[in-house]
Structures are given as C-alpha cells and as structure tokens.
Amino acid sequence: MDIVQSNKSFNGNHQVCSHYSESTQCDMTFSVFVPEHKSSEKLKTLVWLSGLTCSEENFRVKSGVQRIASELKMIIVSPDTSPRGEGVPDNENYALGQGAGFYLDATESPWDKHFNMYTYITKDLIETMGNNFPIDRGKTGIFGHSMGGHGALTIAIKNPELFKSVSAFAPICSPTKVGWGENAFAIYLGDQQLKWLEYDATELILNRGWYSDILIDQGLDDEYLEQYLKPGLLQEACKQKNVPIQLRQHEGYDHSYFFIASFIEDHLRWHDKRL
C-alpha cells in the first residue's frame, strides 16, 4: 500500500492510499482519516461508500467529517466507487462503468474481470485497512450516499460479522425496481433476475432481516427521490420484518453534499453509540 497524499486536518491526517486489489485486478484508491491517537489504541472505524460519478475524493473534501471523527476518535475510510484505469471497461452512461461499480460482483463479460466491488469492500479493503491502520475490527460500521447507501445497506445485511452498524443518506433502496439499477444489473449480472435480488436492500431485509436498527436521512427536495430512491419500500420491508428503521425526511434538502454535510455529525454520533 502506498500513501499518495496526506493532509493534516483537525489534529489527525486525511490520507489518500493506493493498493493492488486481487478482486478488481487493478490498483485501487481509497482515502482514510486517522484521528490523533495513542500508538497502542485500536479505533472505531466507519466505511463510507460514495455515490455515482464520485471517487474517493468527494467525501474527503466536501463532507466535513473530520471534525467529528476527530472528536469521537473514529477512523473513516472512503474507497473509490469502481475500478479505474487503462484496460478497465467504461461506458458513456454516468450510471455504468467507471464511477458506477454498484458494490456488486459482476458476472457478465467484459465487466466480470474488474467490477467486483462487493468482494473488494468486504475482503481486500478491510484486510488492507487491518494491516495498515489501527482499526478495531469488532467496532466497524458502514454508511454511504445514494448508490453508496445501497452499497452500505446490502453489504451490512449480508455481512453482520464485519459491520455492526449501518446508516445511509438518500440510498437507492430497491435498485431492482428503478432505472439506474435495472440498467446496471442487467449489464453487470445478466438477465437472471434472481441474482439481482442479492444486491437489493429491500429484498435482503425481507429475506434476511437485520439484527440492529437502521438510520436513513432523506432530503425532500432531492431530485432523484421519486424516480430512483424509494425509501418507502425499504421502510415497509423493515416494518414487515420488525427491523427498527428511522427514516428522517428533511424539507428543502437536495441530493448534494450540502445535505450530507448538514447531517454527517448525527450519523457519526449514531454509529459511535452502537459500536
């Protein structure tokens, strides 16, 4: 693993790291905020998954997460949203290819070689973090935004031994029922729709439940809310399976990082209590 950038921030350091991933067969980039801590300490850790078109940079630069992470002594990791680089397939549709990995393992050619973000997050990223940073593996949570909210929810539900808490901002709650997901899943996973359900948070709640509670923040002026996000479907599934979900709806807020930054403190404090 190489550290390619490091900026001191709120007495900690926000670093950009690069490492080779077996799952995605290419170099991957992630950023990690490490707060000031004693050398013997293991720290609570949150993995942030970003949305369509984002890289590791957006959250690092725009969320303002460092202040609260510093106060709560949490490590924050934000990986890229897909494999990238020469030889990695891409598409001119912003919701497909580089920047749009959808946190799944593709099965269809030519995507199946590199587009394995599900295994990247749950195996390579977590292992690299464990080898290089003082993370407390028993106290690790996950959260994300939009496509990354979908990623956080689906990955947590399927890996409760890895992630003890999950929350999301404006997540794609049921990608198999909306355009972004239908299009990407057909291309990455093929037409066997049964496979798709393994990457749909609403379906996963109905089939597996979740052992803890869930926090979702949603802006009511979000331009993608009606067509793509569908928080009502997730809420209904949680109700059916007795999974406590807090869906907070915020008047006037949109899909941007201005929305995320406004409520990021609440999410860190919420995870901190549960980890």
Add this chain to the structure above:
Amino acid sequence: MDIVQSNKSFNGNHQVCSHYSESTQCDMTFSVFVPEHKSSEKLKTLVWLSGLTCSEENFRVKSGVQRIASELKMIIVSPDTSPRGEGVPDNENYALGQGAGFYLDATESPWDKHFNMYTYITKDLIETMGNNFPIDRGKTGIFGHSMGGHGALTIAIKNPELFKSVSAFAPICSPTKVGWGENAFAIYLGDQQLKWLEYDATELILNRGWYSDILIDQGLDDEYLEQYLKPGLLQEACKQKNVPIQLRQHEGYDHSYFFIASFIEDHLRWHDKRL
C-alpha cells in the same frame, strides 16, 4: 442579480449569484450563505476572499463554514478571485490573469479594463449585497486565504468604515517583496513601485496602522510559507505600530482547505465577538 444555484445547508441556503459589475465590466459570480433568520433581521456579515486559482466555489464546498455561520447567524459572502469570461485577458501563469486578480485596481493595459477587484469588492459587491440580502453594514468583517488573505488585510486597512474586523489564513503578507506579487504588480500596476505599496499589508500597517486587532493562522508545513507568505514581516510591522496581532502557527498543517476547515470555527467566533 440572478441566483444561479441554491442548496439548503444547515437550515440556511448557500446560493451562487451572478451580477454585472461596472468596475470589472463583466458579469461577476459570488456565493452567499444566508442562515435561517427572521424577515426583519439584519445579520452580521463576513466577506471571504479566496486564493490563487480559486473561484467562488472552493470556499463554499470545502471550508465547512455553514455549520458555524448557521449557529452564529452570520451571512458569508465569497466572491470570485477575478473577472472572467470571453474578452477578459488571461495568462498561462496561474498567478496572473483569471483566478489571480490580487484584489487591486490595474492601471496597465490590457488589464485595466476588467481587473479592478479592489473597487469591485469595496463598492459593487458590498452594494449588491446590501440591495439583495439582510446584511448589517455596520457589522461586516473580512477574511481570506493566501492571495485572499492579502486582499482581506489590505482592503480592511484602507476601509475601516466598511470592515470592522479582519483575519486571515496563510496570507501573502508583503506581496511587493515576493515573487507572486512582484510579477503580478509589475504587470497590473507598471513599474512605479510606489503604487505597489498601496497593496501591501505590511507597508499599509507601517503607514496607516489598524484600529483593532488581527488574527492570522499559519500552517508550519505550508509549502509556500518561506518563499511567498512572510508572516514575520507583518508581525514586525504590527509590533512597531502597536497593532495587536495574534499569529498562530500550527505544526503539520499545509496550505490546503484541510487547514482552513480545521480552524474556520475559531475565525467565525473571533469575528462574531468583534462585530
């Protein structure tokens, strides 16, 4: 004035505005955060001046200013760093032309038509703000970063009736004595170096003083500190003229917005007490 973008943030709105400026003879862009407030209220206001290569966007997106501005009920205005657009001269040197207005009124051709950022800030911007937002003109301060720290200091010292408080992050403290300033001032102002001194904070303190105190934050790992910033010269001038200056030097911090974001809260609270 047109509002070209608006995002709700911490219960206020961060807007991007465009208006025609007589001083710069072109459309200018600025961003303004307006916190939640009663319709009858006039609010304390801070003008933020950005550094080389920045537009109105950097501070809006990266500083995290909205949280504290919302708490303290302050309006925050961040103008662009130069005129822009077709017909506005430019240069391939990042420290000259568009993105590098140096907050002065150019006297040399072809810069003198548009590059009048000093008058733009002190006249057109302040008037446009007064006509469109509930600013309290008697409670307005100014601050900035790098070239914008230079701008904030020089503009405040020359306009104590407009700006009641001034602070800066890593300001260019004596541009007439460093490469960035020598190069830009020669091109914008010509070779009469006496004119240059009107845009040098250290010289202005020596010649005019300042009726209040000054706060400067400086990172000690700032890659531009030795060659371009020279806070020691400003500190020495303040000492000579009995101007109270607090120069805080921060180990490990660089010139980036990670540094600014780490201490922005201190600056807002500092101005709030003085306005």
